[in-house]
Amino acid sequence: MRLAFAVSMVLILSLGTPVNAGDSGPRDVHPSLRSDLIAFYDFDHPMPDDPALERDLGRSSTEIELINGGTASRVVDPAYPGARRALQTRQVGAELSNDDWKAGIYSPTGVRTLRAFNAVGGTTVLGWFKRSMDGPALNTVTPAPDDRYNAIGLAGLLTGDSEGHAVRALLELINVEGTLRLVALGRRIDGGASQTFAASADWQTLLPKDQWVHLAATFDFNAGTMALYRNGVPVEGFYTVAGDPWGVSGPGPHVTSATDPRGIKIGGSFPQNTVERNPCDCRMDALMFLDRSLSAREIASQYRFMKSRG
Known part of the structure; x- marks a missing residue:
């Protein structure tokens, strides 16, 4: 009886262990970061009952x-x-439609499983990206045939009141005073002002065409700061909004709105697939969303950790 009980307990403990514990995904994450890893997609794990879900x-x-x-x-x-497989996102047609390839999740009442980003003091978004486009795609929601979007969407978290576009923390390429730049864009308060930290270097140098690059954006909502990293190294840049758009000049601590994000958007906006916006003709892999702002040393450690995998 004791042996049977022991065997039963082992089985129960084994079945109760999160599926992530021995999975290839978390093994690609530096051990010091795993407890803060809220969401991670390596695009090697389709859901058994619906392979269109990751x-x-x-x-x-x-x-x-x-x-x-x-x-x-x-x-x-x-x-x-x-690594094995990656996600391909792209614009499908240059006419009014909702057929662009992108990824994500959306709920108008907030995604309960993303509650770690509710009233959070910091966030980090990182992953591998390979772009195949030469600039923003043709705009499919305006009548002018040669009109183009002003941005290329990479990956981000939506706000708690987002219509599918507004973000709490985002990595993207966007037009800054007439120049396309790699940016981190964040918003602390739902419906409030956003701040953008833009890379000084040319975006095509930071993201060479058809080459994999590891990018990271950190958001310290308490301090009111952001940072960008490329292949584990900090990227020089500048803030595009003067003053205190996040409202962190008063006594803290300062956190985001106490709302669950309405979702995640990857490769373009509106993950509920009602509108097209800022499609990315890109490939992406190992997209990670953490519930704190990582340090420069941690970003570098994660990049080196992945490069040493085999």
Whole structure:
């Protein structure tokens, strides 16, 4: 009886262990960061009952949809040693439609599993990106045939009141005073002003065409600061909004609005697939969303950790 009980307890403990514990995804995450990893997508883990959904290897279990592309969005193109498949996002047609390949999740009442980003003091968004476009795509929601969007969406968290576009923390390429730049864009308060930290270097130098690059953006909502990193190294840049758009000059601590994000957007806006905006003809892999602002040393450690995988 004691042996049977012991065996039963082992089975119970084994079944109770999170699926992430022995999975390939978390093994790609530096051990010091795993407890803060809320969502992680390596695009090697389709959900068994619906392969157009991607399993979250972080601790939130927030599945995302591979919108419009479905299983065809997963392509064999390793971004780093040990990687297998990546996500392909792209604009499909240059006419009014809702067929762009992108990924994400959306709920008008907030995504409960993303509650770690509710009233949070910091956030980090990072991952591998390979761009294949030469600039923003043709705008499919305006009548002018040669009009183009002013941005290329990479990956970000939506605010708690987002219509599918407004963000709490975002990595993207956007027009800054007439020049396309790699940026981190953040908003502390729902419906409030955003701040943008823009890279000084040319965006095509930071993201060479058809080459994998590791990017990270950190958001310290308490201090009111952001930072960008490329291949583990800080990127020089500047803030585009003067003053105190996040409202952090008074007594703290300062956190985001006490609302659950309405979702995640990847490769373009509106993950509920009602409108097209800022599509990215890109490939992406190992997208991570953490509930604190990582230090420069931690970003570098994560990049080196992934490069050493095999």
